[in-house]
Amino acid sequence: MITPINNGYFMKNDDLFxxxxxxKDNIVRFTYSxxxxxxxxxxxxxxxxxxxxxxxxxxxxxxxxxxIKIHKxxxxxxxxDKLGNIISSDKDIYxxxxxxxxxxxxxxxxxxxxxxxxxxxxxxxxxxxWNTDVLGKYGIHNSAIKEYHTSIPFYIGLDKDKCYGxxxxxxxxxxxxxxxxxxDELTFSAEGGDIDYYFIYDNNIQKVIxxxxxxxxxxxxxxxxxxxxxxxxxxxxxxxxLMYVAKxxxxxxxxxxxxxxxxxxxxxxxVFTIDSEKFCEFRDMMISLKKMNYKLTVIIDxxxxxxxxYHVYKQGKEQEFFIKDSLGEVYIGKVWGGDSVxxxxxxxxxxxxxxxxxxxxxxxxxxxxxxxxxxxxxxxxKSKTIPIDTVHxxxxxxxxxxxxxxxxxxxxxxxxxxxGIRNINPDKRSFILTRAAFAGSQRYSALWTGDNASxxxxxxxxxxxxLNLGISGYSFIGSDVxxxxxDSNGELLTRWTQLGVFTPLFRNHSDKGTVNQEPWCFGExxxxxxxxxxxxxxxxxxxxxxxxKESSNTGKPVIRPLFYHYQNDENTYNxxxxxxxxxxxxxxxxxxxxxxxRMVYLPKGEWYCFWTKRKIKGKRYITVDTPxxxxxxxxxxxxxxPMNRVCQYIKKDYQILDIHFYLGTNNSYNLYxxxxxxxxxxxxxxxxxxxKIRQEKDxxxxxxxxxxxxxxxxxxxxxxxxxxxxxxxxxxxxxxxFSIILKTR
Ligand code: GLC
Numbered sequence: 001m002i003t004p005i006n007n008g009y010f011m012k013n014d015d016l017f018x019x020x021x022x023x024k025d026n027i028v029r030f031t032y033s034x035x036x037x038x039x040x041x042x043x044x045x046x047x048x049x050x051x052x053x054x055x056x057x058x059x060x061x062x063x064x065x066x067x068i069k070i071h072k073x074x075x076x077x078x079x080x081d082k083l084g085n086i087i088s089s090d091k092d093i094y095x096x097x098x099x100x101x102x103x104x105x106x107x108x109x110x111x112x113x114x115x116x117x118x119x120x121x122x123x124x125x126x127x128x129x130w131n132t133d134v135l136g137k138y139g140i141h142n143s144a145i146k147e148y149h150t151s152i153p154f155y156i157g158l159d160k161d162k163c164y165g166x167x168x169x170x171x172x173x174x175x176x177x178x179x180x181x182x183x184d185e186l187t188f189s190a191e192g193g194d195i196d197y198y199f200i201y202d203n204n205i206q207k208v209i210x211x212x213x214x215x216x217x218x219x220x221x222x223x224x225x226x227x228x229x230x231x232x233x234x235x236x237x238x239x240x241x242l243m244y245v246a247k248x249x250x251x252x253x254x255x256x257x258x259x260x261x262x263x264x265x266x267x268x269x270x271v272f273t274i275d276s277e278k279f280c281e282f283r284d285m286m287i288s289l290k291k292m293n294y295k296l297t298v299i300i301d302x303x304x305x306x307x308x309x310y311h312v313y314k315q316g317k318e319q320e321f322f323i324k325d326s327l328g329e330v331y332i333g334k335v336w337g338g339d340s341v342x343x344x345x346x347x348x349x350x351x352x353x354x355x356x357x358x359x360x361x362x363x364x365x366x367x368x369x370x371x372x373x374x375x376x377x378x379x380x381x382k383s384k385t386i387p388i389d390t391v392h393x394x395x396x397x398x399x400x401x402x403x404x405x406x407x408x409x410x411x412x413x414x415x416x417x418x419x420g421i422r423n424i425n426p427d428k429r430s431f432i433l434t435r436a437a438f439a440g441s442q443r444y445s446a447l448w449t450g451d452n453a454s455x456x457x458x459x460x461x462x463x464x465x466x467l468n469l470g471i472s473g474y475s476f477i478g479s480d481v482x483x484x485x486x487d488s489n490g491e492l493l494t495r496w497t498q499l500g501v502f503t504p505l506f507r508n509h510s511d512k513g514t515v516n517q518e519p520w521c522f523g524e525x526x527x528x529x530x531x532x533x534x535x536x537x538x539x540x541x542x543x544x545x546x547x548x549k550e551s552s553n554t555g556k557p558v559i560r561p562l563f564y565h566y567q568n569d570e571n572t573y574n575x576x577x578x579x580x581x582x583x584x585x586x587x588x589x590x591x592x593x594x595x596x597x598r599m600v601y602l603p604k605g606e607w608y609c610f611w612t613k614r615k616i617k618g619k620r621y622i623t624v625d626t627p628x629x630x631x632x633x634x635x636x637x638x639x640x641x642p643m644n645r646v647c648q649y650i651k652k653d654y655q656i657l658d659i660h661f662y663l664g665t666n667n668s669y670n671l672y673x674x675x676x677x678x679x680x681x682x683x684x685x686x687x688x689x690x691x692k693i694r695q696e697k698d699x700x701x702x703x704x705x706x707x708x709x710x711x712x713x714x715x716x717x718x719x720x721x722x723x724x725x726x727x728x729x730x731x732x733x734x735x736x737x738f739s740i741i742l743k744t745r
Pocket of ligand 1: 262372450
């Protein structure tokens with residue numbers, strides 16, 4: 001019998017309870033448990049159930065979006081669309097193994113699961129989630145490794161006219177089989193907890209991703225300057241090395257905004273300390289960097305060195321803030337500094353303490369915090385993480401073993417860092433970079449994909465990794481450009497930089513003992529091309545900032561698989577080496593050495609080659625030349641793209657903005673402008689300008705209209721592409737609102 005309860009329904013059989021709760025008309029949660037109580041706290045979720053319009057009979061529930069049938073004896077569920085077509089149905093439920101088997105019927109592809117190495121389409125594969133220090137445990141990234149640094153137990157089933165998403169809200173180690181074991185069966189299970197999952201239904205994949213981000217949150221709006229180029233290395237190990245890079249960038253006129261200090265800036269690898277011998281007069285160094293318009297990001301790992309008089313260790317120990325072993329003693333593992341303890345971020349007072357520890361660094365002018373090794377990595381164990389029977393305490397003083405908390409440890413650290421910095425500096429947006437993450441981490445931090453290697457394979461497979469991360473709600477992402485492990489080389493760095501232009505996090509980083517890979521390291525030929533591409537990134541910063549804003553509003557990914565906009569076109573379902581950067585820019589990176597040509601799939605419509613401005617018909621494969629200085633990029637006809645003038649660092653305001661109109665179809669674009677730094681935009685301090693292209697029989701009308709004017713609006717230069725004979729035209733305008741009429745025949 002289905003019984004209505006608050007915001008949902010309830011059912012039971014002989015040994016099992018099933019709660020059904022609604023979060024939106026098309027989002028429903030199913031929780032199977034052995035007790036009647038419903039678990040209510042989830043670190044991933046930001047929503048609570050709501051009341052929606054629904055009807056029920058003995059074994060069906062109908063909402064405005066779907067119909068749910070539940071088998072009385074087994075509590076197996078089938079979900080149908082409004083017409084009664086089956087969208088998803090359960091084959092078996094094994095609650096003692098926290099396992100559910102669903103039928104695969106119409107799905108042409110499965111996507112999501114965050115940071116995974118391999119092809120974008122997960123159909124026919126299996127994987128598992130357990131945040132892992134991949135280098136420590138396995139070595140170089142490859143497709144045989146299933147568990148990477150992050151866990152996002154969310155997947156999408158896709159076809160032309162159907163789509164759904166499933167978020168398995170379980171923090172234990174989870175397993176997913178997308179038809180590998182049996183072609184027509186999808187299984188997910190967990191090593192603990194309950195079968196507790198959310199089903200998001202919509203025909204359109206875009207809406208399904210929005211639904212997932214509605215549940216787990218969207219990325220915070222980043223600072224605009226952190227969308228510039230980042231230069232890092234393990235390590236710039238003293239002041240002179242760091243200042244050399246800072247000055248060289250400016251001397252070579254290679255734009256750069258953010259520099260990094262890796263673990264060697266600390267005194268004996270003690271977090272929240274600075275080695276004053278290697279970095280004497282740190283404050284003065286900060287002033288010099290600021291004068292040159294750099295932002296400094298420093299690494300802070302969770303492991304705290306055991307040393308009696310070290311303030312962080314002492315404070316944490318006195319207040320019992322560290323994770324304990326199964327016998328109740330503080331657990332001691334090993335990280336960079338040798339014997340180390342780990343903060344128990346599960347508790348709010350521990351997170352608060354951790355957050356407050358950042359004050360001195362923030363006061364020094366440090367603007368970015370890089371949280372690494374937060375799976376957490378532990379060199380002393382075979383598993384390369386802390387033992388699963390170590391003990392956390394939650395805010396109610398209930399004990400939780402590490403197997404339940406492990407996958408959210410990185411999320412909790414990001415939360416602590418984010419909230420701490422927000423309290424210290426309430427008016428400035430922060431930059432936090434994390435390696436380990438869980439569903440919901442996008443609310444706090446950017447993510448990089450850990451210790452890749454300077455190999456063409458690792459470059460190639462970073463693309464499907466970004467695509468599935470995007471589908472899983474993560475937009476502020478990137479990899480170590482040039483590769484971290486092993487020696488990079490000029491060609492690889494050049495191709496990787498070309499790709500990096502189109503990843504929201506654009507950071508070059510490399511390992512100790514490898515050759516240096518700053519842009520100038522492989523000679524003039526490569527340096528010049530790399531510079532040209534970093535400049536292109538700076539031209540695109542307003543476009544990217546607008547994408548990040550859109551993503552923070554709705555969860556729309558910035559890096560999108562082609563099927564995100566062309567769901568009807570099955571050709572797009574298995575494209576691993578191209579992506580859309582926003583709706584309008586199609587990026588086709590070069591992913592192998594000495595490549596003179598590559599094949600490109602252009603979806604339907606017309607596309608402009610970004611370089612030649614020539615128009616090309618879509619819905620076909622083309623072959624294009626790829627000399628070293630060219631990454632094929634296509635702009636969809638009808639696009640309106642803002643471009644900045646190149647400068648050496650990202651400015652708060654630009655005097656002139658170039659707006660490019662690619663004629664072909666009617667379209668509009670809303671440009672968003674704010675200070676790129678504070679939270680004032682939340683109080684309405686921003687501007688919005690609408691640009692429009694209207695095609696008429698023999699003329700085209702181009703217009704702008706100010707929709708909101710609360711932030712200085714620059715002058716616009718208008719560039720129009722696709723006029724008669726493939727010509728482009730340029731107008732310098734002194735007006736915010738304009739209307740241009742051009743004859744097209
Ligand atoms: C880890 C990080 C890497 C960093 C190194 C030293 O391997 O993933 O980026 O440089 O630790 O801190």
